[in-house]
Amino acid sequence: MAWVVLALRPQAPPESIQAIISPGEGGPVEQWFVRDADVLAVTSGPEGREQLTPAGIGPLTEARLAGADAATMKIRNRDGAVIGIASRLAGTQGEDRAALWTFVLGRRGTLAAEVPSTDPGGRGRLAGGTEEFAAVTGRFTEQPGPEPGLRWRFELSPAP
Amino acid sequence: MKKVTAWCLAAAGGFLLGVLAVVVGLYFFPFAHLDRTERMLPQFPESALDLWLVLEGRVDGSGTVRAITTGGGPFAPTPAGIPLLEEPAIRDGLALTTTVHDGHGEVIGIATELESGHPDSRLLRGRLMTHTTWSAFLPGRGGIVLYQVEDNWTLATRIIGPVLLLGRDFRGPWRHVNTVGPRTDGRGYVVAGTGEFAGRAGTFIESAEMREFRPDGRMDFMMDLRVRLDPHQPGR
Numbered sequence: 001m002a003w004v005v006l007a008l009r010p011q012a013p014p015e016s017i018q019a020i021i022s023p024g025e026g027g028p029v030e031q032w033f034v035r036d037a038d039v040l041a042v043t044s045g046p047e048g049r050e051q052l053t054p055a056g057i058g059p060l061t062e063a064r065l066a067g068a069d070a071a072t073m074k075i076r077n078r079d080g081a082v083i084g085i086a087s088r089l090a091g092t093q094g095e096d097r098a099a100l101w102t103f104v105l106g107r108r109g110t111l112a113a114e115v116p117s118t119d120p121g122g123r124g125r126l127a128g129g130t131e132e133f134a135a136v137t138g139r140f141t142e143q144p145g146p147e148p149g150l151r152w153r154f155e156l157s158p159a160p
Numbered sequence: 161m162k163k164v165t166a167w168c169l170a171a172a173g174g175f176l177l178g179v180l181a182v183v184v185g186l187y188f189f190p191f192a193h194l195d196r197t198e199r200m201l202p203q204f205p206e207s208a209l210d211l212w213l214v215l216e217g218r219v220d221g222s223g224t225v226r227a228i229t230t231g232g233g234p235f236a237p238t239p240a241g242i243p244l245l246e247e248p249a250i251r252d253g254l255a256l257t258t259t260v261h262d263g264h265g266e267v268i269g270i271a272t273e274l275e276s277g278h279p280d281s282r283l284l285r286g287r288l289m290t291h292t293t294w295s296a297f298l299p300g301r302g303g304i305v306l307y308q309v310e311d312n313w314t315l316a317t318r319i320i321g322p323v324l325l326l327g328r329d330f331r332g333p334w335r336h337v338n339t340v341g342p343r344t345d346g347r348g349y350v351v352a353g354t355g356e357f358a359g360r361a362g363t364f365i366e367s368a369e370m371r372e373f374r375p376d377g378r379m380d381f382m383m384d385l386r387v388r389l390d391p392h393q394p395g396r
Contacts, residue, residue, distance in 0.1 A: 040243055041227030041257050043270075056239035058226045062259060062267040068299055070270040072227065072255040074247070082247035085255050087272035089297035093355045100354055102295040106249055106273040108291045112305040112352035116373035128352025130293075130307050 029138075030076050032103070034152040038074040040085075045069075049090075067091055073151070075103060084108075090117075101125075101142065101154075108132045109157075113140035126156065196346055197337040200365050204386035207262060210362065211304065213260040213271060213296055213389035218379040227257040234320050236377030251275025252290070260296060263384070269298035278309060288312045289340065292366070293351070294385055302355015306364050307386065308348025309341040315370070323373050330373040339365040350389070362389035 009112050015045035042051040047058040047067040052059060060068055075084045084105035092098060097117035101124075109131025115124030122142040131134055139157040146153040208211070217223040221238065228235055229242045231251030237244060245253045254275040263265045271294060278289035294306040315338075319330045339348050347363040364387040374382040 015210065027185070037243070040229055040255050041239075043226045043257060045323065054227075054239050054241035056241065058239075060226075060259065060270065064267055064299055065259065065270060068270050068297065070226070070257050070272065070297075072229075072257055072272055072274070074243075074250065075243070082248070083249050084276070085245065085250055085253055085274050085276060087255070087257070087295055089270055089295055089303060091297055091299040092302070093302050098302070098354060100295060100297050100305070102274060102293055102305055103274055104253070104291070104293050106276045106291075107279065110274075110291070110307055110351060111307070112288065113296070114303070114352075114354045127354060127358075128353055130291075 030154075030156045032083070032154045032156075033076045033078075033080075033087075033150055034073045035076065036149055036151050038076065038082075039151055040072040040074065042069070042071040067097070075105070092122070099142070100127075101140070106110070115127065115140065115142050178316055191224045195337060196340065197367070200337045200339065200346060201335075201367060204322040204365055204388065207388050208388055209263075210389040212263040213269070213385040213387070214263060214382065215258040215260050215271070215295075215384070216382045217373060217379060219380050221378075224259045224261070225256060226259070228254070231255045234377055235379070240316040247319050250276065254290070257386065260385075264394065269296050269301075271296040275310070288316050292348075294366070296385075300304060302353065303306075304350060304354075304357040304360075304387070305350045305352040306348055306387065307342075308339045308364070308366060310338045310366065312338065315368075319373055323375055325377050329375070330370065332369065332371045334370045336370075337365055337367045339367075350387070359393065362387055364388065 021054045031087050039053060041057055042050045043057050043060055044052060045066040045068050048069040049159050050069040071088045072094045073086055077083045084103055088099055088101050090099040091106050091156040099115045101113040109129055111133040113124055113128040114127045115122055124140045126136055126138050141155040144151040165250040178231050215224045217225045227238060227242055229237045229244055231245040246249055247271040258269045258271050259267055260269050262330050274293045278291055290310045292310040297303040314336060323330050338345060343349060347365055350360060350362040353360045364385055368381060368383040370381050
C-alpha cells in the first residue's frame with residue numbers, strides 16, 4: 001500500500017541548489033556534506049577501516065571481503081538541506097585501495113566518483129553519471145571528518 | 161428530506177462503485193510492459209553474462225543483505241536503529257547494503273542499491289517506478305555503477321498490496337524482471353566503472369524471485385543483476 005501512496009502523492013520538488021558549471025571558472029563548484037547523524041549503515045571486514053553502525057549490523061565475514069568497507073548515508077548541500085543519498089564502497093583495487101562513491105540526487109541524477117587511497121588529499125575523479133551529471137568530468141575530493149559533527153565533506157570541481 | 165438522503169446515498173454508492181471499477185480494471189488491465197519477464201530474461205542467459213551479481217534475504221534476517229532503509233515502508237528497516245529516509249527530498253527512496261555472490265554462490269563483492277522516486281509514476285499507466293542505481297565493488301577487480309528505471313507495479317498489486325490489505329503471508333516463488341528502462345530496449349546501462357571496469361559500456365537487467373513476503377515487511381527473496389558488457393568498448 002505504501003507503493004500506492006507513493007504513486008499518488010506529489011513528488012518532492014527539485015532542490016534549488018547550485019548546478020555544476022562549465023569548466024574554466026575554477027575553484028570548487030559544489031560542496032556536499034555528511035553529518036555524523038546522516039550515516040545510515042556501515043559494515044566492514046576484519047581488516048576494514050570503518051566503525052560498524054548501527055550496532056546490530058552484520059560484519060563482512062567472507063575472506064574475500066576482509067579489507068572491504070561499505071557505507072550508506074544522507075547528503076546535504078551547503079545550506080544544510082538533505083538533497084540525496086550516497087554510498088561508499090572501498091577495498092583493494094589492483095595493488096592499492098580505492099573507494100567508489102555513488103551519489104543519487106533525485107531528479108538531478110546519479111554521479112559516481114573514484115578516489116584512490118594513494119592520494120593523501122583524498123583527490124579523485126568523477127567517473128560518470130546520469131541526467132545532469134551524464135557528461136560531467138572533473139575532480140572530486142573527499143575529506144573525512146573535516147570538523148566536529150561532520151563525517152565527510154566533498155568538493156566537485158571542473159577539470160583543470 | 162428523504163429524497164435528499166436517498167440522492168446522497170445513491171451518489172456515494174455510485175462513487176464507491178466507480179472507484180471499485182477503476183481499481184478492478186487497473187488490476188486486470190494488460191499493460192504492455194507486464195510481459196517483460198518473458199521477453200527480457202532470455203536476452204540475458206547465463207552463458208552470455210559478463211558479470212552476474214546475486215543477493216538474497218531471508219525472513220529470519222539471514223542472507224546477504226546487511227542493511228535496508230526507506231522513507232517508511234513497505235520493507236522492514238534492517239538492522240534495528242537504522243535511520244529512515246524521512247526528509248522530503250529522499251522519502252521516496254531506498255538504501256540497501258549487501259554482499260553479492262556470483263551465480264555459483266561464490267562471494268565476490270559488496271554492493272549498494274540507491275533509489276529515488278520516479279516522477280512519471282502513474283497508477284493509470286500501471287507504473288510505479290523508481291530511479292535505481294546499483295554500485296558494486298569487487299575487491300581486487302574494481303567497481304561498477306549501474307542505472308535503471310525500475311517498475312514495481314506487479315510487485316505492488318499482486319504481492320505487497322494484498323499482503324498488507326489482507327494481513328496474510330505471500331508464498332511464491334514469483335519471478336519477475338524489475339527493469340523497465342531507461343533504454344528503449346527496456347534495459348538499464350553501465351554508468352561508470354573503475355579498475356577493470358573503467359571505461360566499459362554495457363547493459364543489464366535486474367530480476368527478482370519473491371519466495372515469501374509477510375505483513376511486517378520481512379521477506380525471503382533472491383535478486384540478481386545480469387550484466388552484459390559491450391565487447392566493442394573494452395575500457396581503459
